Amino acid sequence: MLLNVSYTPPSTVAIYGRLKTENIGVEKIVANVISNPHIRYLVVCGEDIKGHRAGESLVKLYYNGIDSNHRIIDAPGVLPYIENLDEKAIERFQKQVTIVDMIGVTDKDKIDEVIEECNKEKPLSFGEPYIAIRIKTRVTRSGDTRALHSRVIMDYTGRVKRREG
Amino acid sequence: MFSFTKEQKVLDIKGVRVGGQPGVNPTLIITGFFFKSKPDRGLAERYIPGLISLSGKLGNPVIPDFFIKREEYVDDVVEIIKEILPGDHPFSVDIVDPAVKVKTLERLHEEDMLSRTIYNSIHVGVTSKEQEALEEYKPEAAIVLCFNPKDNSVDGRIEVLENSAHLNDKGLLDLAKEVGVDKLLLDTAAMSPGENSGAALAAIPVLKEEYGYPVGCAIHNVVEKSTWLKNYDDVYRVVDASSNSAVPLFGGDYVISGPVEYYNTVIPLVAWFDILVSEYTEGYFGVEPSVNHPRRRLLR
Numbered sequence: 258m259l260l261n262v263s264y265t266p267p268s269t270v271a272i273y274g275r276l277k278t279e280n281i282g283v284e285k286i287v288a289n290v291i292s293n294p295h296i297r298y299l300v301v302c303g304e305d306i307k308g309h310r311a312g313e314s315l316v317k318l319y320y321n322g323i324d325s326n327h328r329i330i331d332a333p334g335v336l337p338y339i340e341n342l343d344e345k346a347i348e349r350f351q352k353q354v355t356i357v358d359m360i361g362v363t364d365k366d367k368i369d370e371v372i373e374e375c376n377k378e379k380p381l382s383f384g385e386p387y388i389a390i391r392i393k394t395r396v397t398r399s400g401d402t403r404a405l406h407s408r409v410i411m412d413y414t415g416r417v418k419r420r421e422g
Numbered sequence: 423m424f425s426f427t428k429e430q431k432v433l434d435i436k437g438v439r440v441g442g443q444p445g446v447n448p449t450l451i452i453t454g455f456f457f458k459s460k461p462d463r464g465l466a467e468r469y470i471p472g473l474i475s476l477s478g479k480l481g482n483p484v485i486p487d488f489f490i491k492r493e494e495y496v497d498d499v500v501e502i503i504k505e506i507l508p509g510d511h512p513f514s515v516d517i518v519d520p521a522v523k524v525k526t527l528e529r530l531h532e533e534d535m536l537s538r539t540i541y542n543s544i545h546v547g548v549t550s551k552e553q554e555a556l557e558e559y560k561p562e563a564a565i566v567l568c569f570n571p572k573d574n575s576v577d578g579r580i581e582v583l584e585n586s587a588h589l590n591d592k593g594l595l596d597l598a599k600e601v602g603v604d605k606l607l608l609d610t611a612a613m614s615p616g617e618n619s620g621a622a623l624a625a626i627p628v629l630k631e632e633y634g635y636p637v638g639c640a641i642h643n644v645v646e647k648s649t650w651l652k653n654y655d656d657v658y659r660v661v662d663a664s665s666n667s668a669v670p671l672f673g674g675d676y677v678i679s680g681p682v683e684y685y686n687t688v689i690p691l692v693a694w695f696d697i698l699v700s701e702y703t704e705g706y707f708g709v710e711p712s713v714n715h716p717r718r719r720l721l722r
Contacts, residue, residue, distance in 0.1 A: 280571050307491050308518025335547040338571035406628045414706055417631045418427035
């Protein structure tokens with residue numbers, strides 16, 4: 258997982274990408290990783306994202322999980338909330354991968370070395386893929402074609418007013 | 423085109439008027455500086471005079487928005503504003519890190535610049551130290567970001583204004599009232615494609631009718647997150663600039679546009695849509711454009 262770093266991983270990694278945000282960004286990584294049980298190591302490298310602290314938030318999710326408000330426990334980011342993953346998905350993430358915290362490291366050789374060490378372990382697949390997020394295809398219609406929103410309506414001229422009741 | 427039943431607040435931010443019924447005041451253009459870079463005096467010197475001059479010609483007010491990424495950049499940005507932005511012209515500071523927010527408020531207070539400041543932004547991640555700093559060093563106005571990490575629908579945006587989606591003990595509107603900032607610009611929080619990106623626009627007339635505050639957003643951020651569009655180099659910039667037209671069409675009051683390099687396209691484009699809106703709203707609702715409206719400036 259690349260934070261602020263100018264680095265392209267070798268072809269021996271299964272997947273790589275950039276992490277920017279401490280909420281939706283982290284969710285997407287977790288959902289993606291657990292959908293491929295062959296991924297057993299997650300290397301987080303580069304300078305952390307200022308303010309968002311997305312890298313540190315991902316590491317904290319791995320070690321601490323989330324609280325009852327869905328906040329990543331002890332995450333330093335501004336809005337570290339996980340809303341689209343259930344606890345089972347987070348638990349699966351924690352069990353499936355070993356996280357390698359290289360936040361702050363930008364040296365290509367050092368990162369390559371760690372990736373090589375992870376690959377040497379040749380870990381087995383974790384088992385079945387875990388599908389955490391499915392695209393919703395259901396569409397809800399209010400039946401009121403004049404409706405802008407449940408709270409307001411608009412007449413044919415464009416005048417908006419609060420919906421009664 | 424819209425007209426709202428709820429009374430609409432018009433804010434005066436150091437002479438810049440924003441808000442009201444669609445068609446009255448021209449759309450305010452808040453233009454981003456330094457989003458991907460360190461504070462760059464040369465960039466500010468290059469673009470601020472042109473930005474202000476074009477705004478004066480067309481009638482749409484502009485407010486530069488300075489992104490401050492790190493604590494060590496605060497002093498440089500404050501110096502650039504002091505030296506390059508003329509007189510009392512308002513500006514906004516866009517900051518993610520709460521510690522940098524606090525430091526910036528302190529510096530702006532020391533420099534007696536808070537009365538020109540729009541604070542970007544108050545959101546559900548607000549910290550207690552930030553609240554204390556806002557109370558002590560009150561900015562002239564604040565953008566309230568309606569981002570709801572639990573719900574990206576229009577209702578989710580209303581929820582953070584009313585109860586912070588229960589992530590804080592009070593809603594963002596009450597919180598702003600408590601710290602004493604009453605000039606509020608509601609930002610409908612543009613999200614990436616795949617994250618209900620259209621809701622940022624749909625929320626504009628809803629929040630206007632619900633609260634009467636000026637409403638807008640950084641809709642161009644959706645373009646920047648549309649990675650597929652980057653394969654079409656020649657239209658990417660066109661789409662980025664033209665995305666701003668959606669805000670006046672949805673009844674909004676301000677756009678947060680960027681990068682500043684696009685201002686030559688964005689300001690005339692928004693002015694053109696403002697004229698379109700004004701012609702209908704005057705004809706149908708009897709709403710007259712203000713003295714500085716581009717329709718008065720450009721159509722004689």
